[in-house]
Amino acid sequence: MPFRELKTRTEQGSPYFNDQFVKSDVLTTGGKHLSLEAIRYNILNQQVEYLSKDVVYEVQDSLQSFQVTDSSGNAHALERQLLNGKPYFFEVLASGKLGLLKRYTAKLSETEDWYTKKKVRSVARRPEFYVLKAGKLEQFTPSKKNVQALFTEKPDQIKTYLNNNAPDFKNDESLKELFEFYNSLN
Numbered sequence: 143m144p145f146r147e148l149k150t151r152t153e154q155g156s157p158y159f160n161d162q163f164v165k166s167d168v169l170t171t172g173g174k175h176l177s178l179e180a181i182r183y184n185i186l187n188q189q190v191e192y193l194s195k196d197v198v199y200e201v202q203d204s205l206q207s208f209q210v211t212d213s214s215g216n217a218h219a220l221e222r223q224l225l226n227g228k229p230y231f232f233e234v235l236a237s238g239k240l241g242l243l244k245r246y247t248a249k250l251s252e253t254e255d256w257y258t259k260k261k262v263r264s265v266a267r268r269p270e271f272y273v274l275k276a277g278k279l280e281q282f283t284p285s286k287k288n289v290q291a292l293f294t295e296k297p298d299q300i301k302t303y304l305n306n307n308a309p310d311f312k313n314d315e316s317l318k319e320l321f322e323f324y325n326s327l328n
Contacts, residue, residue: 155265157186157248160213163193168208171222183210183220185267186248188230225272225279232272235318238325240292241274242282242317271317284311293324300324 163180170176180193181201190208192199207221208231220231223243232243248267255262273282273292282288286304289311293300303323309316 154262155248155267157184157250157265157267159183159185159210159218159246163191164211166208166210169206170204171206172204173206181208181210183208183231183246185246186250186265190231223274223279235314236321236325237274238321239275240321240324242321243272243274243279244314245270245272284317286311289320295324296327299327 160182163182166178166181168176168178168181178192182191182193183189184191190201190205192201205222207219209217209219211217218233220233222229223232224230225245230245232245234241234243236242246267247270248265250263250265252261252263254260271282271284272279282292289304290297290300303320307319309320311317
């Protein structure tokens with residue numbers, strides 16, 4: 143279903159993972175692998191948009207997974223998961239006994255200049271982390287305390303890992319290594 147003509151955005155910030163349309167390999171819900179020339183991911187609406195002949199289409203319902211690059215050129219693979227009965231796209235950072243998933247979100251806010259009465263809309267983007275445990279998604283705030291509460295098996299080994307490696311809980315790669323270490327424990 144095509145969108146209507148896109149209007150110029152008046153908000154500060156971008157609701158898109160990457161403003162540019164990029165080439166992507168996608169997997170449909172029917173299991174077909176496609177290579178699309180121009181897609182972009184709208185974080186605010188949690189929708190994938192596809193550009194064809196200057197018309198933008200929404201392809202949310204028919205995608206199982208897709209790959210998109212950020213503004214730095216790093217590739218991110220996102221998969222469709224159900225959260226509270228609604229489909230969202232998550233980046234799988236680690237999988238195993240406990241999976242670590244990252245969801246990109248954005249919030250639209252509006253402020254008004256008291257003197258000029260001019261309204262300014264802005265988009266604030268932020269990541270949310272989730273743990274996939276026994277097929278269920280639970281929101282997770284990365285911190286040493288929350289990691290110790292989550293990793294109940296072999297707490298001595300986890301404590302030693304945390305003390306020796308001092309993981310950065312704001313760094314995706316560091317979190318990925320921590321979850322991979324936990325998932326490797328027998």
